[in-house]
Amino acid sequence: MAPNQDSRSADPRSVAAGSPATGAPDRQPLPALDLRGLQKSFGAKQAVRGLQLQVMPGRLFGLVGPNGAGKTTTLSMATGLLRPDAGSALILGHDVWTDPPAAKALMGVLPDGVRLFDRLSGRELLRYIGRLRQVPEDDIEIRSSELLAALGLTDDADQLVVDYSAGMTKKIGLACALIHAPRLLILDEPFEAVDPVSGEGIRSILRGYVASGGTVVMSSHVMELVENLCDSVAVVAAGQVLAAGSLDEVRAGMSLQQRFLQLVGGAGNVAVQQGGEEVLSWLRSSSV
Template sequence: MTDAMPTAMQLRGLTKSFGAKRAVDGLDLAVPSGCLYGLVGPNGAGKTTTLSMATGLLRPDAGTAHVLDRDVWADPVAAKALMGVLPDGVRLFDRLSGRELLTYVGRLRRVPPADIASRSGELLEALGLAGDADTLVADYSAGMTKKIGLACALVHAPRLLVLDEPFEAVDPVSGEGIRAILRRYSRDGGTVVMSSHVMELVESLCDELAVVATGRVLASGPLDAVRGGLTLQQRFLELVGFHAGGEEGLAWLRSSSA
C-alpha cells in the first residue's frame, strides 16, 4: 500500500437507530486499499448494520459512506459497480442451478458472455462446486449456499469485496480454499472487508481490523497495533469489557453422583 492509493472504504459519522435502539452510533472507519480488513465485535455490536449502510443496502439516519471515492448514497450506481457483496442471510434465486445463477448475476453486472462462462467455471472449480454446478441452489447445503454467494460477489471482478461472516457454515477444507482466494485477491490489488466472530480466523487472515461494540469503533489499525502484544482474543475481551458471570446461578446444571 502506498500513500497514492485511495482509501477503499471511508465511513464518517454513520448512525442508525431502530426505534429506541441505537444500532450504530456515529461510526468512523477508514479501510486502506489492497488489504484484508476484519470487522469484529460481539453479537449486536452493529457490524451487519454498518456493512449494510456501507454497501447501499440500508439507508443511514446520518453520516456518509464512500467506496473508492464514490459516495454510496449520492452515486449508488457507480459505487455498487465497484463492489462485490455477500450480505448476512443472503437471498438467492434458488430455483436456478449454481451455473445459471452465476450467469444471471454476470449478465446483471454487464459482464461479457464469454467472460461469464469462463469465470463461472473457474469460480465453481475453485470453490469446490464444479460437481454441483447444475444442481438447483435450493438443494445446496448452508455451506454450499455461502460459497455460491461468494462466487456471485466475485464474478464481475470487483475492486472491493464486502463479506458478512463469509466462513459461517463452511467446512474446514472449503474454508481454506476461500482463504486462498481472498489472499490472492488482496495480493492482486483488491480490498476485502469481512466481519467475523472468530478471532483466530481474523488473526490469521487479516492485515488490519476494527473492533466494534455498541455501534462504535473501539480500536482500529494494523493487526499488531490493535493486539498490543496480546492475542486478538485477549485484546478483544479487554476492549469489550468481558466479565465472566452467571456460574453460581447454574448450580442445577452440575452432575449429581446420586
C-alpha cells in the first residue's frame, strides 16, 4: 500500500508496538492531513465518493486529476470551506468540523478563486490577516516585509489589492496563508497566472518551508510542475483516489503525464474520425 494512503480503520493516533531494542513504545507521527471517507454530492452529481488520503508531515504533496475530478471540492472540505455529506478531515489529529479552531490554527490555505479584502493595500491586508491569526504585532511587521520581498511585492505593498494583477493577487494570497507560520499549507493551483520568475520564487519558498518541517498539499493541472516540485502525489478522478504515494511509486517507471493518462483513461490522441467521417477537417490550413 502506498505510504500516503491508508484504508485501515485503526486510529492513526494509536501507539505503535515497542521497539525490540528498548521495549519502549514509539508513538507514530500524526498525518498532517487525514481524509477519511469524504463524500459530497451536488444534486444528482456525486463529486467526491468516499475519498481516503493520508499525507504525512514533511511532504511536498501534489494532487492531480482531470477537470471535474473533485480536487477543489476535496480541498474545500479539508479546509472547512465546504461541509462534507459524510466522512471527516483531520489536521494533525484535529477534526476540521468538530474542532475547527484547533484545526484551522494549524493550516494556511490558498483556495481556488481566492477572495480577499481587496480595498486594503497588500501591506494592510497582511497586517489584518496577521491580527486575525493572533500573530504578535512586532512579528506581523517583520513577517509582512519579508513575505512581500520574497514574493516580489515590495514595490506594490501600498497599492490596493483590487488593482493587483491576477498573478499578484495569487502571491498576496499565498503571503496571507503563510503569515502565521502554519504547519500545513493547502494550496489550490498556487502557480496559476504566476509568471516564471515569481513561480521560481514560490518554489523556493515551498521547498524551504518543507525542509524546515512544514507540509504542503497543492493541486495542479501541470504534470511537469508536480513532477519537478513534489516528492509525493495522488491521482484523483471521479471523486476517488486512483493512486497515491511517493512520486516514483505512482509513476511506476513512466513519466507522471503517461501514468496519469493510463490511470484516468486518456486516449492520448484526439480522435480525427467519427463514424468513418473525418472531423474538424475545417481547421486545416488551406493554401487556396
